[in-house]
Amino acid sequence: MFRFPMRLVGAAVALTLAAANPGFAQQLELKLMAPAAPGGGWDQTARSMQQALVAAGVARSVQVTNVPGAGGSVGIAQFVNGAKGDGNQMMVNGFVMVGALAMNKSPVTLEQVTPIARLTEEIQVIVVPANSPIKNAQDLAAAVKADIAKVTFAGGSAGGVDHVMAALFAGAVGADAKKINYIPFSGGGESLAAILGGKVTAGISGLSEYEGQIKSGKLRAIGVTSEKRIAGSDIPTFKEQGIDLVIANWRSVVAPPGITPEQRKTLSDAVEKMVKSDAWKEILKQKGWEDAYLGGDAFADFLKKETARVTDVLKSVGLVKS
């Protein structure tokens, strides 16, 4: 009896979406897996794609399934084995999955899936409490070089983008990345409390997560990881400050192994059309995601390079045994 309202809601969404685009609906009926629990970044990406694909008239229906577990390891295993050769299925993934697969010694790897496109990225930031003596990236670099163990970094789960970034920072300033004192918290919220309370030296997270605190002056941003300064922002990049640290938390979409080149083209075209739609642009604005569309072979290349880079870093900090 309690399932009734849910179904009603689902039907209502389908109705409104169908009504908004009469005539445009095509034959594509997609299944989209978010290899995570509802609510996280991958799930939100999948649900946003669902919305945009239908609104842009690319697909008639998109069904999102959640397969949570171990940073996507459970989801990708099910995807590679269960969806092989199916040209109507896709899976959302991203930076975190690269590290998770390496650390969990997953038998399934990202080489097995068919890359479709990188969609979005989030710029990373390092912050310190407002009353910290560290004023800029060079100060932090000096502290790291003086005694790396005493500089505590708070960030997200072990092996995630924040952790990799702490190791890359140490490496970029010429310190021994193996010795970083990285303290993982579950999610940006908990680490935020530790940073505000002055329990750690610095915090690492996606820029949007700390934006409010930075604007209100409770946290000081000492650098962002983008190539160039973000338009309208007064936070300097690490590159400007002479530290070669460029990284972003990207999210992408992939197809199962064993699909035909035609099937791959259909999916790639569908995603490209979606990315260019107004509906997608509207969603990016709402969620504060950067458009980082990269399709076809360029994305396949990127995926390969990023996998190699992350695996190297994780080996250097001892999270992955070589």
Place this chain on the structure above:
Amino acid sequence: MIDTFAALAHGMAVAVQPMNLLYALIGVFLGTAVGVLPGIGPALTVALLLPVTYKLDPGGSLIMFAGIYYGGMYGGSTTAILINTPGESASMATALEGNKMAKAGRGGPALATAAIGSFVAGTIATIGLAFLAPWLVDIAVRFGPEDYFALMCVAFVTVSATFGDSPIRGLTSLFIGLTLGLVGIDKLTGQARLAFGVPELLDGVEVTTLAVGLFAVGEALYVASRRHHTEEKLEPVRGSLWMTKEDWKRSWKPWLRGTMFGFPIGALPAGGAEIPTFLSYSTEKRLTKHPEEFGKGAIEGVAGPEAANNASAAGTLVPLLTLGLPTSATAAMMLAGFQQYGLNPGPLLFAERPDLVWGLIASLFIANMMLLVLNLPLVGLWVRLLAIPQPWLYAGILVFATMGTIAAKPSVVELSMLAGFGVLGFLMRRFDFPIAPVVVGLILGPIAESQLRRALAISLGDPMTLLQSPISATLLGIALIALVAPFVLKGLGRFKANED
């Protein structure tokens, strides 16, 4: 102070707009419904509704989400009391005495004290949210990893000493839970522990699977095993369906004490709803004038935890609204809700969108009223569930428990775990081991471990950091006294006996 009143009055004006009232009503209704079903919690509901609501105006949908949150806390207690199946981990403490009361024909008063206690606690805590939020959050942020570890120690000691016939049995159960808590990827090093190469185990044991397995499935098996020994007589209603004067007298203090536990601990960034509910249960067991009733259905044991549960829900909104810091799964989903409108909760939100923040706070008062009105008349209907013949009722519970588990995580491994925990629950009942400490161990063990290791990483391995923080030192002192005091008192008692 005056400003707060003015702002709150303005918020009331926003909240009583007919559309917003409607959203609040939809929210509390949905929330109660999903709270009843184990597995589908408020967090999942909000997640599913997010894409639907993004065309609504921000105020309306946030009010609806808050309604779902409060409603979920209510709904969870109903199944906990009636069929010993806590809908979410926060209503586990409620199940302990509540279900005993229901079996003794006092399901009506148990549900009533839970509903009214939730209302009282929710209202007081919402007032706290309105007036104390900025001040409370400054203190909450001062809680470091070592302080959380000390708080967990207090919880461990009180829980294992309170439950069961002897501390040894309580500790045994606690350690089963702590071991289960080790399963999965270690949060600090990323290494898998006790997962035996099963990918589904990498994320650890799901709390609801353990709780439903131990409580509901274990109970069903136990009842089935005793069926031909002694027919347990279940009386749906004995005495008044409503709370008696005596019930009121025994309930109001636990309501207030539960609120005092729930609100501040809920406001801590890593506080949660479980610690305050269990602390409240332990406290009531100690303070009661009817200790003989505990374990057989004492109303204090329902009133306190249920109040603590709802107060902590309001508490979580403190860091969410003032810092943009989500401290529960549902709060995290509400944060996503804020962000979908381009709003970033945090210090600026109060200044930038006061109508939204105060409208939300005001609608919490209204949601609370609605829940009371919605739930009290249902008490009579719910208790009739107990009149269902036992085999049917327990078969229904098994279906219900299985469905909830599949809804949360559709996997064979998860179902096997549910069955395994059911057998464990049966054995523990059969040999008189308390069940609650297992679940407490599973929830708090991993938190305590990572907080301790974080504290040590920050202090470069110096254990003295645990005593240097005044908060931590005080809490550890309390834990030590709670652990030693019973033995000392016993020793003194023997000493006196010798004098005679």
